[in-house]
Amino acid sequence: MTAQIMVAFEGEGSGVDDLSWGQLDLWMAMRRQNSWLPMGGATPLPDGTALTDVVDNLRYLMSRYQPMRTRLRFDADGRPSQVVSSSGEIALDVIDAGDDDPAEVADTLRRTYEETDYDFEAQWPLRMGVVLRDGLPTHLVAIMCHLVTDGSGAAVMIAESGARVTTPVRGMQPLEQARWQRSPAGVRQNEAALRYWERLLRTIPARRFAGSDDPRTPRHWRGEFNSPALHLATRAIADRAGMDASPVLMAVYGVALHRITGINPVVFRPTVNNRFRPALADVVCTVAESGLCALDVAGVPFAEALARTQRAAMTAYKHAYFHPVDLDDLIARVARERDPDFDLGCFYNDRRITTRTGSTGPAPTPDQIREAHAGDRTTFRWTIQQDDPFERLFVHIDDVPDTVRITVFMDTHFVSPADAEAFLFGMETVAVEAALDLVPQPG
Structure with missing residues (x-):
């Protein structure tokens, strides 16, 4: 049996701008490889985890991190922009394993998430599901588009979500990065990098x-x-x-x-x-x-x-x-x-x-x-x-x-x-x- 819980979220920051350099680099790699480069996996949950805990974790991720609330917009030439929303709701898939092995059910859900095409304009960049056995959560499946973060950022996210950090997010967010990259300092950085590349x-x-x-x-x-x-x-x-x-x-x-x-x-x-x-x-x-x-x-x-x-x-x-x-x-x-x-x-x-x-x-x-x-x-x-x-x-x-x-x-x-x-x-x-x-x- 599969059901969905709609999880509302609200966080700081919204707007529309160019992709940051890091986002654009990933976007171009996705185009070359014909893939939305999903990242994540299926993991066992600690004993005693309640369904409300999973819901709260999903709401935390979507509320805290602007890239989780980012979708794309394309102009007439197919050029993408980042669109950050301040609020919305996302579905949490809930699957009762019944008599099946919960680990196998979770792995099947992982493959389904990874192999299903992703709509960059309409869908949030995170797919999450929880597998139940006898009504209790046993496994979490979370797959996100690589545009959300790189490996180092994912490590920060995992650490903060595990500790339920509530202090303001650290670092320059992608909307601010895009603005800086157009600034005189950003232009100088880009020009210096290109001179180095051209010499090589x-x-x-x-x-x-x-x-x-x-x-x-x-x-x-x-x-x-x-x-x-x-x-x-x-x-x-x-x-x-x-x-x-x-x-x-x-x-x-x-x-x-x-x-x-x-x-x-x-x-x-x-x-x-x-x-x-x-x-x-x-x-x-x-x-x-x-x-x-x-x-x-x-x-x-x-x-x-x-x-x-x-x-x-x-x-x-x-x-x-x-x-x-x-x-x-x-x-x-x-x-x-x-x-x-x-x-x-x-x-x-x-x-x-x-x-x-x-x-x-x-x-x-x-x-x-x-x-x-x-x-x-x-x-x-x-x-x-x-x-x-x-x-x-x-x-x-x-x-x-x-x-x-x-x-x-x-x-x-x-x-x-x-x-x-x-x-x-x-x-x-x-x-x-x-x-x-x-x-x-x-x-």
Whole structure:
């Protein structure tokens, strides 16, 4: 049985304006990938959770966060604007599992939410349902459009909703961001970013990949790689260098990509959360954009590759806040002048929050690293093949304890399945070799 509870909400802030740069960057990615990029999932609820608790949580989310109350409006040319409402109501789906497994019912609802088209103009960007067993809530399903927030903003939202924070929301909201981005300061930021990009675009190799010798149908594949050895090795290097594991893993990525493609410098687009910028640290919305990073790692020891990665990444982060349409126009202009097949379809997104920092425990020993690398604990599997496009190569690093989990999306017409798999196992090899070279040996 399925029913609906209509939940009224009211919050501060309303208006209509251009999309912020972060929103526009996500919107353009949605158009490229033919997806509304749903995010969220199904989770068990603590014992004792009442249906009224779920209703109150939904009302809290919709009332507190302007992006939850944001829909789109399109002009005659299809150009979107953000429309923020101060009040409204949203449906909470209530499903009685009956004799079925509540976890399976919740997972079915999750898939339904994800696979059902989203109306950007008419629907709120959150779909929520609760599964009951014997009248009591057992599972919550919440799926939202990626336009609501990026991963860092989602972490803030989860923390605040769990604690029922009632202080005013922090950070510059998307309507205010759009106004700032048109201001003289915003124009200067955009122009400085575009100058940096143009300097790189005119000097880097025109292509990221040598080409695929095994194009497949369906064309676009996704895979999942789990490596405890990569986790131990990057942690050992980070501990030795006195840093967190993020730049270490980026350097590993660059060296492994150079080995598999033979192209140098390695050029890719790291996802930059932009929360080091004033008024954006704790904001719940989408402010992340993809920067441009060039790593010259050919023929150098890993310690030097790591140092170069740190310098290049900092420069890329500084210039990863820009107007996405202006950037696309720049890339198209440079491509016309340099190479019609010029591409930047190589992305890297370290979206870890809790596992990217070093551990407080003892550093991994060389024997522990060797054992993990030599054993059968590393796994890889292809999970999806589809005709809807992914980027040419997009690597996500996920937050999973005691391992490095990499989700890879790729276009088999540019990267063969065998090369993608070899690249991921190559990351583990690069890290293990570097760790054993840098970490002091016993005795």
